[in-house]
Amino acid sequence: MISLAGRDILHSWGKFVFTGVGLGLLIGVTLTMAGVYRGMVDDAKVLLDNSGADLWVVQQDTLGPYAEPSSLYDDVYRTILGMPGVDRAANVTYLTMQVRQGERDVRAMVVGVVPGGPGEPGQPGYLIAGRQITRGHYEAVADIATGFKLGERIQIRRNHYAVVGLTRRMVSSGGDPMVFIPLKDAQEAQFLKDNDAIAQQRRRTASNPAFNRPGTPGLLDAVLASQSVNPYINAVLVQVKPGFIPEEVAEPIRRWKRLQVYTRAQMEEILIGKLISTAAKQIGMFLVILAIVSAAIVAFIIYTLTLGKIREIAVLKLIGTRNRTIAWMIMQQALGLGLIGFVVGKISATFWAPIFPKYVLLEPGDALLGFAGVQVICALASVLAIRAALKVDPAEAIGG
Amino acid sequence: MKFLSINRRMLALLAVVLPLLALLIYVALRSGPFASIPVTVTTAESRSIAPSLFGIGTVEARYTYRIGPTVAGRIKRVEVQVGDRVEAGQLLGEMDPVDLDDRIASQDAAVKRAESVVLAAGAQVREASARKSYAENQASRYEQLLHARSVSEEAVEGKRQERQVTEAGFAAARANLDAARQELARVRSDREGLIQQRANLRLIAPVRGLVAARNADPGTTVVAGQSVVEVIDPASLWINVRFDQLRVSGLRAGLPVQIVLRSQEGIRFAGRVLRLEPIADAVTEETMAKVTFDALPERLPPVGELAEVTVAMSALPATPVVPNASVQRVDGRLGVWLIVEDKLRFAPINLGATDLDGRVQILDGLKADERVVVYSQRALGPRSRVKVVERLEGVSP
Numbered sequence: 001m002i003s004l005a006g007r008d009i010l011h012s013w014g015k016f017v018f019t020g021v022g023l024g025l026l027i028g029v030t031l032t033m034a035g036v037y038r039g040m041v042d043d044a045k046v047l048l049d050n051s052g053a054d055l056w057v058v059q060q061d062t063l064g065p066y067a068e069p070s071s072l073y074d075d076v077y078r079t080i081l082g083m084p085g086v087d088r089a090a091n092v093t094y095l096t097m098q099v100r101q102g103e104r105d106v107r108a109m110v111v112g113v114v115p116g117g118p119g120e121p122g123q124p125g126y127l128i129a130g131r132q133i134t135r136g137h138y139e140a141v142a143d144i145a146t147g148f149k150l151g152e153r154i155q156i157r158r159n160h161y162a163v164v165g166l167t168r169r170m171v172s173s174g175g176d177p178m179v180f181i182p183l184k185d186a187q188e189a190q191f192l193k194d195n196d197a198i199a200q201q202r203r204r205t206a207s208n209p210a211f212n213r214p215g216t217p218g219l220l221d222a223v224l225a226s227q228s229v230n231p232y233i234n235a236v237l238v239q240v241k242p243g244f245i246p247e248e249v250a251e252p253i254r255r256w257k258r259l260q261v262y263t264r265a266q267m268e269e270i271l272i273g274k275l276i277s278t279a280a281k282q283i284g285m286f287l288v289i290l291a292i293v294s295a296a297i298v299a300f301i302i303y304t305l306t307l308g309k310i311r312e313i314a315v316l317k318l319i320g321t322r323n324r325t326i327a328w329m330i331m332q333q334a335l336g337l338g339l340i341g342f343v344v345g346k347i348s349a350t351f352w353a354p355i356f357p358k359y360v361l362l363e364p365g366d367a368l369l370g371f372a373g374v375q376v377i378c379a380l381a382s383v384l385a386i387r388a389a390l391k392v393d394p395a396e397a398i399g400g
Numbered sequence: 401m402k403f404l405s406i407n408r409r410m411l412a413l414l415a416v417v418l419p420l421l422a423l424l425i426y427v428a429l430r431s432g433p434f435a436s437i438p439v440t441v442t443t444a445e446s447r448s449i450a451p452s453l454f455g456i457g458t459v460e461a462r463y464t465y466r467i468g469p470t471v472a473g474r475i476k477r478v479e480v481q482v483g484d485r486v487e488a489g490q491l492l493g494e495m496d497p498v499d500l501d502d503r504i505a506s507q508d509a510a511v512k513r514a515e516s517v518v519l520a521a522g523a524q525v526r527e528a529s530a531r532k533s534y535a536e537n538q539a540s541r542y543e544q545l546l547h548a549r550s551v552s553e554e555a556v557e558g559k560r561q562e563r564q565v566t567e568a569g570f571a572a573a574r575a576n577l578d579a580a581r582q583e584l585a586r587v588r589s590d591r592e593g594l595i596q597q598r599a600n601l602r603l604i605a606p607v608r609g610l611v612a613a614r615n616a617d618p619g620t621t622v623v624a625g626q627s628v629v630e631v632i633d634p635a636s637l638w639i640n641v642r643f644d645q646l647r648v649s650g651l652r653a654g655l656p657v658q659i660v661l662r663s664q665e666g667i668r669f670a671g672r673v674l675r676l677e678p679i680a681d682a683v684t685e686e687t688m689a690k691v692t693f694d695a696l697p698e699r700l701p702p703v704g705e706l707a708e709v710t711v712a713m714s715a716l717p718a719t720p721v722v723p724n725a726s727v728q729r730v731d732g733r734l735g736v737w738l739i740v741e742d743k744l745r746f747a748p749i750n751l752g753a754t755d756l757d758g759r760v761q762i763l764d765g766l767k768a769d770e771r772v773v774v775y776s777q778r779a780l781g782p783r784s785r786v787k788v789v790e791r792l793e794g795v796s797p
Contacts, residue, residue, distance in 0.1 A: 009413070010409045010410060010413065011409075013409055013412060013413045017413070017416050017417075049779070052729065075683070087732065114646075115644070115646075116646060117724070117727075117751065117754065117760075118724050118725075118727035118728065118729070118734070118751075118760070119727060119728060119729030119734045125728060125729075125779055126725075126728060126775070126776050126778075126779055126780070127725040127774075127775055128775045128776070128777065128792045128794075128795055129775060129791075129792065129795040130725065130758075131723055131724055131725050131757070131758025132724045132725055132758060134454075134724070134754060134755070134756045134757070134758055135454035135756060136454055136455070136456070136643075136644040136646075136647075137454065137456050137708070138708070144794055144795070149796055150795075150796075164758070165725065166795060168777060168778075168794075169778070184684075217622075217623065217625070217626040217627075231683065239732065241732075242731075242732050340417070340420070343420050343421065343423075343424045344420065346424060346427065347420070347423050347424055347427050350427040350430070351427075364428075
């Protein structure tokens with residue numbers, strides 16, 4: 001028993017393989033698009049993972065700290081520490097801004113963390129080089145995607161920071177790499193105005209007779225000092241004690257501290273359902289169209305490949321080959337083409353995924369789904385081709 | 401021949417398909433869940449660490465002398481500029497005396513007049529004294545004459561009365577003289593007081609120092625207690641340092657420190673903790689301390705300049721020590737990933753002190769010479785497959 005499909009493929013193997021490779025590149029693009037979508041969602045999830053928190057305590061009636069601005073007094077964490085079931089609580093600030101290093105600047109999310117030591121909420125979970133922040137000021141741990149190197153000095157607002165550690169996959173929901181700095185510096189960077197603004201503010205206050213009375217020396221200084229305090233943070237990250245359900249811990253804080261508290265599931269809902277939803281839908285729509293177009297192209301290629309062999313099929317029919325054998329041959333070729341296409345697509349996607357500026361997550365599940373989809377499309381397309389082949393009049397082998 | 405040809409085509413096809421399959425397997429193993437995670441490892445070594453403490457402070461002058469008038473008034477002149485060095489007792493400026501000088505002149509005249517009055521009163525006393533002694537002589541002579549019965553009783557009575565009158569006149573003149581002297585003393589005191597007030601309008605440097613601020617210029621009206629000139633003693637510069645309360649245990653007076661000024665980055669000045677403030681900042685959760693320079697920098701830092709202070713604490717006894725990058729929290733427990741016979745194992749640990757270079761003491765849960773994961777390309781889990789490498793991808797040496 002010789003394989004009819006194998007013989008036919010061998011007969012014109014170059015055409016077969018190159019068609020497969022072309023198909024593969026198309027499938028590769030589709031897989032990459034799925035990866036881009038997965039990457040976006042993963043960026044949001046990894047942001048939550050990296051914060052190391054079970055609960056996010058934010059300003060009342062806000063969706064903070066990622067989706068909406070939220071500001072809390074920085075001593076709120078003390079009262080939260082006293083709530084039942086709270087194991088650790090730490091202040092944190094988030095601010096997306098340009099971080100300067102020498103001549104260039106990088107868009108990054110600056111995270112202010114309490115330098116309390118490893119494993120505290122908000123601290124980067126794992127490093128790929130260097131060490132965690134140990135000083136209370138002017139040290140930074142940067143994500144490797146920023147391009148910063150160990151020992152470099154970077155500038156955030158008016159202060160310089162030494163890069164002491166590097167992380168990987170620490171990104172904001174928008175995919176910007178993170179730079180961790182001590183909380184007090186971050187509060188300054190976030191809430192302190194630039195020097196010119198401060199000078200102007202001082203001048204304005206000094207020229208206001210209500211604050212600068214001749215008879216009351218010291219009043220102006222007191223007013224100026226009161227204008228430059230910044231006891232605010234964006235959120236308090238809470239880790240619950242083992243054995244407590246996060247929602248159980250969250251409820252008393254909502255009720256008695258009159259603050260908004262989100263659990264991990266709610267935060268994920270906010271990030272994926274609200275913050276990145278439009279962008280994700282955009283990519284998702286594109287992915288759907290790309291998948292449909294790819295399917296159509298695969299179907300047409302197989303159909304035309306079969307039509308190209310119409311004379312040979314007519315000969316086969318003429319010599320009395322059974323319809324089942326011819327159909328099986330076409331089906332086998334289509335599936336083979338799909339297989340080559342998938343392999344090429346998977347390889348190419350894996351190779352070009354790391355070059356993308358934002359994270360592209362190629363999930364094995366997606367690949368399997370893609371493989372199944374490709375095979376199903378190939379099978380369906382071959383059905384069309386088989387129909388055409390079976391309708392061929394054997395006489396065409398002689399005539400034409 | 402045909403068989404051979406098919407065989408050659410088969411080989412060609414295989415030559416394309418097999419590498420593709422090999423590549424697919426390679427790709428599947430390199431990425432995705434089957435891929436092993438590159439990690440770097442270190443050995444927990446038993447050593448002693450010297451924790452140090454890092455704080456931020458501002459340069460401050462220990463003593464600031466705010467010099468201003470004790471009564472409200474207008475500034476007449478200010479003799480010094482910011483940056484001038486002044487000696488103790490030097491005149492820095494003066495307040496406008498308004499009518500004080502005229503009042504002193506008036507008091508001068510009043511003193512002169514009182515002196516004249518004293519002289520006049522003295523003369524009156526002498527006159528009264530002369531009258532009195534004449535009247536006394538007359539009276540005693542008439543007494544004797546009466547004895548010899550050469551004058552009438554009436555004439556003697558007249559002389560006695562004259563004597564009494566002159567005595568009273570003398571007493572009155574003496575009293576007048578006393579009063580004039582008292583008046584003179586009063587007027588003189590008034591004048592002294594005015595001169596004192598006048599002197600009080602002069603702004604005098606209480607110590608040798610540096611003029612740090614000139615808060616008001618001539619013509620400005622200032623209230624009592626408002627400072628016109630501020631003088632600091634540059635030799636008394638110190639740094640008011642804030643330390644995070646998380647780590648201050650062990651901080652005490654006398655510990656050596658290193659100071660880096662914001663304007664002179666790269667230069668480390670030696671210093672010492674002078675004292676720990678008994679009152680901490682409850683709002684910023686920081687403990688305050690005063691740090692002095694061992695020797696003042698040649699270029700004096702301006703007051704208010706930012707300074708970084710690193711305090712070296714005494715060394716602790718040797719324990720197993722790992723880099724802080726290797727400590728992670730997994731399921732709420734703090735620990736490190738150990739590599740035991742090429743398998744990952746999570747070991748919960750108790751942390752001790754840390755130093756500024758990122759080394760952290762392990763109090764229990766880990767023995768020296770155990771292999772600990774420091775860096776990993778991804779987050780680790782108990783089932784992760786790891787591959788030990790020298791350095792992670794993308795990290796320059």
